[in-house]
Amino acid sequence: MSVIIGTAGHIDHGKTTLIKYLTGIDADRLPEEKEKGMTIDIGFSFLEKEGKKIGIVDIPGHEKFIKNMLTGVSGIEYIIFVIACDDGIMPQTVEHFNILKFLEIKNGIIVLTKKDLVTEEKIKELKKSIREIFKNSFMDNLPILETSIDDIKSFEKLKEKIFFDVEKIKNKNLDKNFLMYIDRSFSPKGFGTVVTGSIGEGKINKDEFLYIYPQKTKIKIKNIEQHGERLEYIEKNNRCALNISGIDYKDIRRGDFLYSENNLKSTEIINVYLSLIEGNKIKPNQKIRIYVGTSEIIGKIRVLEELSKNNFLCEIILEKENYFFQNQLGIMRNYSPLVTLGGIKILKVFGKKVRKKTIEYGEYIEELKNTLLGLENKNKEINIDKILNFLLDYHKKNYLEKGIDTKELKKFFSNKIENIQEIIDELTLLEKIKVIQGKISLIDFKIKLTKDDKKIKEEIFSIYKNARFLPYKYEIIEESLIKKGYQLNNIKSIHKYMVEENMLEYLGENRFILSGYFKESMKLLKEYFESEENKEKGITLGEFRQLINTNRDIAILLINKLEKINFLVNRKNIRYIKGE
Template sequence: MEHLIIGTAGHVDHGKTELVKALTGCDTDRLKEEKQRGMTIELGFAPFHLDGKIFSIVDVPGHEKLIKTMVSGATGMDMALLIIAADEGIMPQTIEHINILSMLDITNIIIVITKIDLINNESLDNTTTKIKSFIKETPLRESPICQVSSKLNIGIDNLKNIILNQSKTINKKRNAELFRMPIDRVFTIKGHGTVVTGTITGGKITKDDHIEILPNKINSKVRGIQVHGSEMNKAYAGQRCAINLTKVEKSSINRGDVIGKPQELSPTLSIDTVIYNLMDNYTIKHNQKVRLHIGTTEVLGKIKLIQQDQIEKNQKAYARIRLEKPVTAVFGDKFIIRSLTPVITIGGGRILSHKSPKLSHLQTKTLDYFTLLEQANPTHIILNLLQTNHQLFTIDKIFKNLYINRQTIYQSLSTLLNQQKILKLKNKYYISNETNTYLKQLIIKSIEEYYQNNKYTISINKETLRTKTFPKWNKDQFDTLLTQYNKNNLLSISKDQIIMNKQQRITQIYQNNQINKLEQLILKTNLQGFNTTNTTQPNINTNQLNHQLKFLQQINKIIKLNQTTYIHKTNYDNLLNHINTLFTQQNKITVQQVRDTLLIGRKQTIILLEYLDQIGITKRQNNQRIQLKTK
């Protein structure tokens, strides 16, 4: 494996730091207090050169009060050295560390018996036998065992060979697209500014990249990158690195924060999980408060068990965990849970979703949801996302919801398209069949309600429908959906207007007595026209007049000459016939000639001619008109 993180684990004072020094030549006890007390308090890091490769060793504390620091160090480990002192054997923190490694899915473990120079061969054999007997009942049953003395350099070369052989079998898959680095240290270097360190758990980072520090969404930029003290332009998943950040104060960053690319990661206060109980004689209960360790952060949370009240030893259960502060979690991330008091490791689990949807009141549906996530079939998970969220999804949007590799998303979508379970719109949006049906019904219902409240209206404005029905959608998403339904003849679109069941709607409105009476009234006015300022005519509903006029205008029964005057289409056609006849007799016509032909007043004649000018049938030249086109 190209970038390998090797961590230490084991009871306090069992020789972890001395072993790291024997392997790498580096003393990872960097704090004065650590030197004085002879124990590791903070995380220590050392480059490890082996067979031409550079690995990283993380030395973590073993004291039970420093377990949360140990968990931080275990984040990102590919291999662990479980260290057991020959003169003491398996101790309480040894067992707790085994449980933690197991819950974090660190399966490549080498058991290192240290301090063999302190006991005789018979005692060493006895200790080794006890360790072998103990691990038979743990996930470490197949782990190799190596005996060493760091002080006398005994067995160190053999351990290096075991590490090298083990490293060749590790094939840990990391999300190459999603950059994440949980922060385990923050400090300031004079002349450089704020520096953070951590293990990159996915993706890559490049000098001058813009980044976001979560959960507080602090924006910054990468000034420089170091991997094992060497300046680098890039750092990759699996590498420990130090990142020098610009324009951000040390005080605004904490251990447990996560660095990501801008707007890619979303902090959450609720996670859906599968959890396991590892403790003898301990029951994890519904609504129990726990300490949750994920990445390099610790947060309090309340466990909401799904369809059961408790979890016994070696049992698992689905749970939604409500957190007291936001964390940055991704599908598949491992975590540890510890009790509030006494503070002991009681179990752990795996993130199934960082976006907790509203759970169904039907227990079977809730169970199906969690089971689907645990099975981790990306095609099934993506289909569920599209079916349960009434939205249009792009590949990027699916990625941000699930953090599944984009190539895997594309392949899953192709499978679902071939199975005709989803639709692809505008060559970038995806929608499930179920959601498509739901949205159709929602649009139909919204338009029908609009028609009921606007009884003389044929169409609804696009923006009116969008804000009424899909207020959170952007214009492109809404237009894409409408275009699809236009193709399917569910509705028709004319500029910014949407019409559903056009002919049926027109017929329905046209049969209204008020509409018929108004049309006949306008017809009888001939070319004098109907003026809206004179609404004293009988049988006219003045409250609905403008809507009725607009309807008749939309179905081409009347013509709107100006803001107040309308004429019937039949009378308008007569007007055009008279105008065309005049132009066959002469090239130019006057207002007086038109007035005398139409037998109406001069004022109304001017209104008619100005309308014809406006629509391009005639054109005024001084006091005369010429004909531009016939219509």
Template sequence: MSNIIIGTAGHIDHGKTALIKALNGYEGDSTKEEQQRGITIDLSFSNLSKGQQNIAFIDVPGHEKLIKNMIAGAFGFNCVMFAISAQEGIMPQTVEHIEIINLLGIKDVVIVITKKDLVSQDELEKQEKRIEEFFSEYDFDINFIQAVSVFEPDSIETLKDKLFSIKNKAKKEENFFRYYVDRVFSPKGIGTVVTGTVLGKPCELNEKVFLCQSEKQIKIKNIQVHNENAIEANISNRAALNLQGINANSIQKGDLLSKKGFLRGFDMIDISFNTLKQKELKHNQKYTLFIGSKKLEVRVLLFDSTTSLKEGFATIKADEKLYTIFGEKIILRLGNDTIAGGKVLNPIADPMKKNQKRELLEALKEENFTYAYKKLLEAHKKGLGLISSSQRFALSHEEAIEFANNLENVYIDKEELTIYPIETKQVIIDFIKEIYTKNKYALLSPASINLRIKWASESFIEDALTHLVDEGFLVKNNKLYKSKDIEEDYEDKLKNIVLERLKKEHITPTAPYNIYDDLDLDRKLGDNILKFLTSKKLVIRLQHNLFIHSESLDSIVRQMKSIIQEDGFIEISNFKERHPLSRKYLITYLDYLDNFSNIKKDGNKRVLT
């Protein structure tokens, strides 16, 4: 089924809610307060279907004090239906709604002139002309202008036909599921239910989703689209989700559902902005930020002014984490005044100098991602992760790599999705040279070096190792690298080195990985050496990370038996008096005694049988 979301907009009492009721029979002013006051206070949602076509309506408030609720709905619109009274024409809230819709970048509009039965045909035509002239100042795509009266069924039917003729310019599918919660409730016996508009990719029944604000993974137990059960909800669908594993009190309007691992939250984001006519954005001023259905107080820091600007770049600072993506639209208000609209350019807080950041934002504004990579790499010399490209650039990983391929003097690890400045390779080369210069018997792999320089991927390390082989500094031996100055096969020598190390450490041997790191041995090779020494009974394995020289073990066992003969038993206390070891060693050696037939355990003590 094709689906389009049409939001209403317009001045209070210009007939938006009555128009929706005439189109589909839905009474939008459903709360007692709304009915008493005769105005729409909150968002209301309904739909109109014809064959395989569906129109979802979001009816928004027109009262100036309720503009915040109108903005929350507008983020989900595909098309806007402006309701303008034939009697009054363009009014203050009509203008503000038009300006907000324009700031949000919504292009598709429908103009419905309501209450046509209250004016003459001549006045209706004049009003239509005035409305057309006013809208011509904005960059909207007007589908049609239609005059109606809720008391003239033919005019409503004509409007229905025209609405179903609108071609939905489908929103660009993002790389992951996003869904701003605009309502949350808990029907008896159902559990937690939220409503919102699906952004990005679809969500499916029984799928796990991630509530960003509480960093909690929850399950979708049921989906309803247009009041019918569904197995999935697609982009631009109005959907109710029954969530399992979370209490309704733990979710608020404006919270964001997504998929785990795609979004990181930051208390600072960078935007570009434009203000409304006769308005300016002031530096270091507090404003109300609207994004999706979320509303919060933030501080705005201008990039190029310490006073005010009509357009430019700014940093938004919040007291909570913002989970945004590149290209998201925002609205900034001060009290009851809409001041500016903006676009998220940098949703990820990067440690950058101000001049670097400005160049980055200029590139992002033009969607010059190749240059944006270049600027980011100046700040991320130890690698820029493309794993966050969905959030940072609204690009898939494949698209991100494609842009990265246009860069010069970089190393791209396509498996790990990381770009490195090519000069960073010299840091790895110097690090490896230092190891092999200090220890000519070092025998390492990319994996073992990665344990020491964790910021470098194994692929990038291998590229550096290959450079050292080509340079004649190292020789590759299977998957390991050794010094070119050692020609003989020295695995036997390494076995002796490890064995001597364990003999020297006596009854307090260090963990194998510490030995490998000290000797500059690849961990897999080190494990193989210990396995060999263990198979020859030269070394005894007491625990998964505790190996002891066999002679040292024999020595401590003799001394433990001697304690039993002297005291009649051995336990931790009298063992520690003779050998002040850590509990790790004391307990391990006591447990080893249980292998002898002439020793038995009596509570916490060991005695001779």
């Protein structure tokens, strides 16, 4: 499955133990990790179910190893955010959250570990705190599950949920050039050079050639391995090990990357959009570290223009030339002490020095603003396509429904698209979609019944028509139609369609009535109350039952429904038409 999962959370909150229970693999591979009982470097394993495997990166939680955490988070699309029930939200919990937010990782699950160490009340308080602290962020709508080493079923439940979520993540465009940042390089006996990493873009086949940067050396892919299996090809959003020729493993460092072309040029100045964490500040020419892919790069930063509180256009002058891609996301930390300052988005790979208070400077700022706007508009177009394609798929699967409930659509995209309501409003204005009675659909979508659908509809209509004011419970109608050879799912779908199209009126207790008969009951009541005497005395339940020729149970349901829609009013068990 083309998705990489990662862990996040404070030290000693049980990330590695959780992965061990989920996978059966101990992701701590270094001797000092075993000795100290904490994850120092990134660890790798995989989750397996029914032959399907998903790569997992176990990320260190200790503040001393945030650098390694930033390496591990590269390429992740789904996060297992771990919070221990006994400790609750801690400093690295918040720091990891900020890093994930800046890297725009939006899919995942919050896992509360060590639930056996606290009371149910403490767990409720922790859940409340999580929702309050991370309000209006990608974590706001993530599901929360609890685990305990005393409850093995809790891990099975978590595993099921992860696979369910991951299967909904669609793989993206594979047409881009292959890109993989390297996190490890080694040489197993008899194999030559092996590099591992997470594939960020594209696809690669065995025996193809790539270029390794910054060396710009041409290399050949001898073998591709994933989760212990040899593959002929591999694509983005996967972790893998590549057995390569053309370079010695000792000449490769963490942060180097593999790319399809040899035409990339290095740069010493980049322009970025910087978002600072609340409370952080930067000084002119402050020495900083930026983390892009698996690289740590040192430079000095200068603010070109403040766009809003905590958001800036900046210039970063690098200590050494390096390679970047436009729109690439990264994390910025102070050089010393090591504190996470904020997130960056690369606007211009080949920046240039410009003096303030000059015409050129003003023009350059406008160019950067337009670049930022262009990237935002590009992302917006992608999000619009996501929504339109989602609706197209929804209509195919639910062709008898007017559309998807607005709340359901928002919930589905809550962690994937920011400002979802703005995009819905814009698509409505552009007449790409329509919103009717809280249901969203494509503008040209219309319900079309098949021949079989029409037959079922006629059968249902006939049953209700013959029943008049003595309708059967819905399950009896179902049984009747199943005996005639109709499929249960089709019966349910057509019946739901008839309710949504106002052909049927729901009374309660799983009973429906033809809308025509419902209106007829109101007409009969109006005729009844034309008499001055009846207007004065009202109508009892028994009299109403006789008026429409039904039994007591149906009369109660129907009269309650008429009260609910404010047609009738109840005064001491005597009913009157409201307003008369």
